[in-house]
Amino acid sequence: MKWNEPINQFSPRLKSRRLFPSLSPENNTAVCNTFVTQALSVLIGGLILDGGQFAKILCFASLVWWPVFLRILITRPRTEERWDRIFLKAGFPILIAVAFASSPVWGWLRSLLHQ
Numbered sequence: 001m002k003w004n005e006p007i008n009q010f011s012p013r014l015k016s017r018r019l020f021p022s023l024s025p026e027n028n029t030a031v032c033n034t035f036v037t038q039a040l041s042v043l044i045g046g047l048i049l050d051g052g053q054f055a056k057i058l059c060f061a062s063l064v065w066w067p068v069f070l071r072i073l074i075t076r077p078r079t080e081e082r083w084d085r086i087f088l089k090a091g092f093p094i095l096i097a098v099a100f101a102s103s104p105v106w107g108w109l110r111s112l113l114h115q
Contacts, residue, residue: 022077030088031069038062038092057103061095 018028019035038058045058068091072084079085 020073020077023073024078024080027072027077027079027085027088030085034065034088034092038065041096053103057096057099061092061099064095064099065092 018025019032020028023031042055042058042062045055046052048054068087072079072088076084
C-alpha cells in the first residue's frame, strides 16, 4: 500500500462497513462526516475559555441536528432528495450560525425571567 492510495483499496472490507447501512452511500458519507465534525467541534469548543458559551451553542446545534437526522433515517432512509442531502451535509454549520445569531435573544429572554 502506498501512502497516497485510498484506504478502501487496501482493505475492501472497510468499504463495505457503513455506520448507517440503511442510508444511501452518499447520505451515509455525509452523516459520518457530520458526526466527526460534531464530535471534534464540541470537544474543541469545550476547550475555549469563554465560560462554556460556545460549547453550549455547539451542543444546541448538535442536539437540533440529531432529531431531524433521525426523522430522515426512519421515514425515508434511501432518499435522494436535494434538501435532505443539503441538510445532512451542511445542516450542522447552518444550525451553528442560527444558534449563534439567536443567542442574544436567549439572553434577553433570560433577563426578562429574572426581573
